Amino acid sequence: MKSCIGATPGTNDEVPKLYGRRTILEETGKKRVLVIDDESSIRAVMGIHLESAGYDTVLSATGKDGIHQAGKDPFDIILCDLKLTDMSGFDVLRDIRMKSRRIPFVVVSGFVHEELISEVMEFGNVHYLRKPFLKKDLLEVISGIIG
Numbered sequence: 001m002k003s004c005i006g007a008t009p010g011t012n013d014e015v016p017k018l019y020g021r022r023t024i025l026e027e028t029g030k031k032r033v034l035v036i037d038d039e040s041s042i043r044a045v046m047g048i049h050l051e052s053a054g055y056d057t058v059l060s061a062t063g064k065d066g067i068h069q070a071g072k073d074p075f076d077i078i079l080c081d082l083k084l085t086d087m088s089g090f091d092v093l094r095d096i097r098m099k100s101r102r103i104p105f106v107v108v109s110g111f112v113h114e115e116l117i118s119e120v121m122e123f124g125n126v127h128y129l130r131k132p133f134l135k136k137d138l139l140e141v142i143s144g145i146i147g
Helices: 024-028 040-052 063-072 089-099 114-121 135-146
Strands: 032-036 056-060 077-081 105-109 126-130
Touching (some): 056 063, 063 089, 077 089, 077 135, 089 105, 089 114, 105 135, 114 126, 126 135
Parallel strands (some): 032 056, 032 077, 077 105
């Protein structure tokens, strides 16, 4: 396993893997965001807002594809809908956390159930953005976490 900057040696809390290549930030100066949402209009709007703010953005329509993307490329942050058609955002978070504990994760949902939100937050480095949201809300959350 390759060592990652910021990782504690001998632990499983490494930052997203570099997979033998430079990160997007090193190559372009842009931070990289993965958006996982099954609603095409929400996914597209988030992509447009993030790209216009200077982030390099990858969009995934399913939890399975999001997990695949997170495993093959480095991201600075992941935004994920809580209710996806193929799996729950909670399951996506659990899978990604088994591989990289340090990547910030934002749960995006209109569904508010305090018990579930509390359970998701226990994973650490998890934030919440409630739908519907304004562009400024989205960008404030992202910039507050990764700059």
